[in-house]
Amino acid sequence: MTPVGVFTLLFLLLALYCGLDPFKHSAISEFPDFQSYRLDMPAWSQVPTERDTENLLQKSEIKFLNQIQGPESIAFDPLGRGPYTGVADGRILFWNGQSWTDFAYTSSNRSELCDPKPSPLSYLKNEHICGRPLGLRFDKKTGDLYIADAYFGLMKVGPEGGLATSLANEAEGVPLRFTNDLDIDEEGNVYFTDSSTKYQRRNFMQLVFSAENSGRVLKYNPANKETTVLERDLQFPNGVSLSKDGSFFVFCEGSHGRLRKYWLKGEKAGTSEILAILPGFPDNVRTNENGDFWVAIHCRRNMYTYFCALYPKIRTFLLKLPIPTKIHFLLQIGGHPTAVVAKYSPEGKLLQLLEDNQGKVVKAISEVEEKDGKLWMGSVLVPFVAVYKLP
Template identity: 80%
Template sequence: MTPIGFLGLLFLLLALYCGIDPFKHSAISEFPDFESYKVDLPPWELVPTDRDKDNLLQKSEIKFLNQVQGPESMAFDPLGRGPYTGVADGRVLFWDGQNWKDFAYTSSNRSEICNPKPSPQSYLPNEHICGRPLGLRFDKNTGDLYIADAYLGLFKVGPEGGLATPLVTEVDGVPLRFTNDLDIDDEGNIYFTDSSSKFQRRNFMQLVFSSENSGRLLKYNLYTKETAVLVRNLQFPNGVSLSKDGSFLVFCEGCPGRFACFYMYSNIAVLDLHVL
């Protein structure tokens, strides 16, 4: 066999191996119903070209290096103490000025399987048991901390910390499978994202590959205990931030790489505010 023929045969065998995937090495092998979705991207000329010319991010000071595993959202309480952050083993930690201390957790089923491990990736198989707090926001009036747990839903814990109380675990009969981030206004409304109703956090790469559009922007009212869907059919919605005057909020969609704006008083979402 000539060298070219050998390379051709090798390429054919490799293609067959990738197509058949006999040893289930593919990232989507455990998802037989996996489907990819179109991502609508803007024309290249509309992509913003503004950059940080002074490279300020590179000049930032690195804090708490190697002290916490997988820190996510950070928050400061109404007295300015903190930061508080959710970490890979399912706890919410509090910096008291000298040390990190346990503050809260979302799962009542924690056990030795949630104990510290060598790397953040080591916690992935048990995140649904230990909890995985992502978004954090304090109510500046009550001192209560609201937590978006990726697997368990929306939670609240008082200023003293401890086991958080679940507030929302499903909306319109659809379970929260990837609760991500949140923000709270002065009227007791919590705005939060559910990144996907199909993929959980430990399968976020499959969500990225798929770009499926089951994500939602949601609103929970603390007084009526009701939850409403503000925007549907989002592709990996993530961070949420209210404007200073509370007239709109900005959230991001990971797959299209864009920030979107939701205007409170008109209930209108503009989904192409900025493209990353």
Template identity: 70%
Template structure:
């Protein structure tokens, strides 16, 4: 057990010894208006134990170090150019083969947009500047669709510029934390909203609380109508279609991948596709129909303890310690890169990891292209590129 973990436990013991009632919410003051919910815990025996003992992600090439900050999603346009990526100050950048250039913005108000976020990856003014997360090109029209955490679903044409707002609410409920999207062959956009209560800059409260106000939507660009497919979900995040379009998958903060059937006898129903060993972000389909899942770090015993005891969790969150120590206690360690490839049937095909976090410290998305994995991270000031051929070498 690390020194920081011991510190947290000692503080907890001291608080109890001093007479604080763990279940007296009126004595709790650290996180205003914070309420913990039940967290869906998977059966421990179902959590995969596959690891990468060689820490192969440490063989990744670090590109563009210091040139970009927080490139969560990486996409290439229908002509194969790019990558394009959204960064911390609200811009969407384009790599032209020589330099990064401004391609698009989700906010025209740029006067307060400092590109340097805090250590947890968010800006003081990102609710003004915008924070583009998931990106996808419509391969037929060339339009770039954007899931902006604050401004909802947006679109910009192939020429770039200020993006157009498409969806900011559904069924009278505003979008609060728009996160990721994918586009089907008919141009319909499926996207996630991670919370009904917490904005992206409050993502730690969302993780710690277990709030289940997330939703998944379908936007029809012809009728401009938005329908709610699923609601009451704990932190829905990345979303992607299967190669044949018969279902889509989305990552859930509780550590699951959920399958939603779009065709066949089970249309409109869901089922668990896979149980994950950690905390997922985006998921992407490769040309073979397999799925690459990005995880921030593995589960820990402290995570299970906190998840199973919401009232106890509420109390611990109010202890007078820094947010980073809460993160250590609840998550069990700092982020480190983990990537898992799943077959269309949900079998683990490959695990790539940097357990010490020496090179790939965090992973938000993995885009496979021409035998390489392009790895984005909402926390890091670079893109990592992993050569798949080196795995079999």
């Protein structure tokens, strides 16, 4: 056989292997109904170009290393005690000043399946059994802790902790499948996100790859115990935070990389608008005492993700190749985990940007909570909390 013939044969065999994926190595091999959706991304020229050239987040202090797994949300109770955080094994822990103690949990079906494991991702397989508390918020009036559990929906536990009770696990007859974050107004109404009605959190990478649009923003009314849908057909809605005056709340559009404002009062009440185009893809958002919004940005945009967003058929083709999910994830985040946090005014102006663009100290931040001149940063993917002292 000629060299050309050998090359042709090898090419055909490779194409056949890629097409059949006999060893199920592709990122979507277990999802026969997988479909990619187009993302109407903002023009590249609209993406903020500001950088923290000093990598100030590298000055952060790493706390509780390997004592907690995947602390996504950081909360302090009305008396200022804490932090409290939800971890990968389904518990909510409380730092009493000397050690971490169990405070609450969301699943009544805990067993050895939920026992300690070596990394946050080790729990993915059993998250639907053990629970996965994500967003946490205290009601400042009652001391109750409200919990967005990815699998069990919107929940609440009293100031003494224990097993949380369910407040909402469906809306309009559609189950909450990926409850993500929440905030509470002065009347006790809870605004929260359901990132997808198709994919659960343990398949969050497939949700990222798909960019499917079944996400919702919802409201729970404690007076009549009803849950209503405020926004629908969203692509990975995530963090939620009320404005200081309560006239609106903002939520993150994860797949688009945007911060969106939903009006609660005034002439625009019941409508939403884009507040800011973010430099990357966000997770949670939190309001500080001045009324500004701290946004945790999981990773910056890059041309690979931008191109794939615009061409879903090419994205699906690439995902069908026998390439592990982890490799696709690294391509999505630019090669390695980094850290970016951004502060925005209520008008959507970028006020401050902090980075560790090498992921040397801080990486994959899920939330930023400002307290007493410090930023407390949690991450669903790492075994520690990072604390940065503001100048």
